[in-house]
Amino acid sequence: MTGTPHPPSPAPPAPPNVVAALPQYDVGGQIGRGGMGVVYAAVHRPLGRPVAVKRLPGVLAEDARMSARFEHEARLLAHLDHPHIVPVYDYVQDRGEHLLVMEKLDGGTVWSKFTTEGVTPAQSCAFGLAMLAGLHAAHGAGVLHLDVKPKNLLFTAGGVLKVADFGISQVVSEGATLVTHGGQVLGTPAYLSPEQALGNPLTPAADVYGAGTVLYELLSGRLPFDTGGGPLAMIQRHVYHEPRPLTEVPDPLAGVVMRSIERDPRSRYRNAETFAADLAQAAADLLGRDWLLRLTTPVHLTPHVATAANRPPLPAGATHPTRPVPRESLELPVRALRDTRPTPAAPARPGTHPPVPAAQVPARPAPARWFALAAALAAVLLVSLPLTLPTRTLPVLTADLSKPVPAPIDPGTAPDTRTPTRLTLTAAGITLADVPADPNASSPVFELPGAGRWIIGGAVVAAVTAGGETREYSLQPTTHPLISLMGAGGVLLLLFTLAYLESALRALRRRRAGAAAVVVAAPSGFGAGVAVWLLASVLLRHAPELWQAVLCGGVGVVAAVCAAVATRRAAVSR
Incomplete structure (x- = not known):
């Protein structure tokens, strides 16, 4: 018996608040959703223009500072006029809603194309150049994307690629906020730069990393890292591990992509245009001078990138000496491997817990944490030890x-x-x-x-x-214990050694010192331990003894060295 196919479910309608906040629009049903909000179809009544309305996460409504920041960001987005950026027509903040009105694109996404018919390496390079052109234009206007992924790369009906959702992730995350207390990820961890995951200051290099990860996936069908274990496990791999080599395409193309996903931002391309120029040059070496002309994908290039794209090809029959790959293999379409498809992030909804930096989410135990714990325990022991050490009982x-x-002397004692x-x-x-x-x-x-x-x-x-x-x-x-060299000197010694130790730790945190700073921390720790012991002895009116000073000084050395090692390892892992 053959069953009757069920008609597709109707799209969920827009909430009443959204409809009421947009009186000039006919708001239809939901056409998409993601970590940065829900999208509804709409039509601008006076102009008859189809648009897409993105309902932004409710966390914006809960934070006045964040709301004002996004309003400023929306104005910047409205001024971005570039062929490879989805234009923003309007921004409405009303009835607790934050709504972004954008151009409606009906040509699908890079992800949908990648997972169905597949894309050839030449198409991947063209998509990469269009993506980088849009990113570079936005960076010039002071806007970072911070959520570059195939699902944010949309096509018009004519096949022009445009980057969507500029600035949304930057404002919602404040440049670093990625994970909620409930484990939801704002942004997509599969394409996340290490510095963004750690909450460090961000530059265009963060978007270069995301764009490089997208290109890596389009060329190979897989991501640079394993995707098992959930979002936090993926974030940790980006922070602590090196990406797998790109072996599916030859150098120099593979080298360009691998440079764009270096863990250290200083080792990546300084901006999207430089990345695009090297990408265009590598593609010209492998595919020939007219590789872009043979494609049907329109790409708008800056003069610098266009010059690189028109570079003369390698001599006939030549292959790269490092990793030769037959030229015909570059014409085969690449599809996404099903076991590497990233799990879509659940959208942030009103009423969810406020986001927290991903760096604060419990992660796998790192060696630095064990040293930090040892330093804390040694510090506690150092403070309590002088209070519990035995003392001589004397008249x-x-x-x-x-x-x-x-x-x-007894009066009866004869002199x-x-x-x-x-x-x-x-x-x-x-x-x-x-x-x-x-x-x-x-x-x-x-x-x-x-x-x-x-x-x-x-x-x-x-x-x-x-x-x-x-x-x-x-x-x-009979005087107060601190009115003496032993008392006041102990205070000064403690302040001096702690200040010197903090200076060494600060240099380690800023990566301005190496292993020598760990060695220098030892005498500072010894001095701090002796100072704590001396102060406790003076205040408790215990006669100081040498073995106690050595013991407390040794505990101080352990605390200081462990703190220095923990600081150095934490700085290196950033």
Whole structure:
């Protein structure tokens, strides 16, 4: 029994808010959707002109600053007049809706052509030149695209390729915002540049990367990276891995494409026109001087690119010495491999969670994170260690160091004229003072030298020798612990070492220093550890001991070196 085919489902109608916000338009049903919004067909009543109305993501309505930014961007888009850019006719912001009215193109997309009949390498190069021409014109007006992909490359009924959705991703993402808390991706991770995924400052090189990825896919039928594991896994591959070599076409064409998708923006083409010139020149070498004339795809080129496209071909029968490929293979159409088709991103809807940078989304553990964790643990240990270390229990001798210090001697002890009474003050094995008792005083007292009076803070070990016997005390000045060289000096040492360490880390973050900065961090960490120990000893009035200083200094070295290694690895991976 043969079933009756079901008629196609009617397109979902536009919401009432959209219809009400566009009184001069007859708004029809939905004709498309993607990560940057939903598209409806419409007709401008006074002119009878068919248009496409893009309903932008609801996140624009939730952020006044973002909304104002897009209004400014829409004005820039309305002034873009280029044969390879979809023109913007109007921008309406009303009833909580943000609507972009554009030219309606009925010739399909590069993606639809690529997945059905396929495209030849010559067509791919022509599409690439048209795409780069539109990008270069937009970059000259200060507009980045940031979502270059085959589905955003549309054809007119006459076969002219035009780039759509300029500026939308840039505003919605603020140049870096890509992933929502729910895991939705604004933009398409399969074509995303590493710097955009990391939230770094963006330049036209980000669009060069997207255009190069599109061209790579058109020429090979696959993407430069595996697409399994979901959007975040794809983003991580762009950031941390190298793309697979393009082996389906010969050099110099493969070399041009691979240069456009270098991970480091500084290694890519500086702008879209330079990329287009090298692409046109490589195509002329492989396909001949008249390769563009033999195609039915109209392409508008700048004089610089047109000159490269008309370069004389290689001599008859010549092939590139690095990777020879038969010339006839360049005429075969390439289709998308089904296992590499990117999953369409769900559109952002009103009421969804606000976007966050993709760099903040939990990713696979990186070596830098383990070093950062080790640095944090060592820092916590360093702060808590001086508070928990054991201290010697000694009798306390409190004295005003600005006056003679009386000797803590029992009144019944007979003076020993052979061994004079002495006071020796030490801290961490360092002798601070060694003075005899004042011979003119009626009872033993000690006059400390001027330096000793202001050096001592908190507590030091006082060894009193009298009658041939030595006893130790914890000498604690009556003044505040920080009003001393030991107290104030500890504060200054801590501030100095932390400032020096931060300077080294800042140089590592900005890639202005290498492994030497990691080595330099070690003494800074040791100084910081000693400073923490000294401050804790002074404030708690514990007599400082050398082994404690060495222990805390060692923990400080571990914290500083781990922080430097983590900073350096994080900077290198960007």
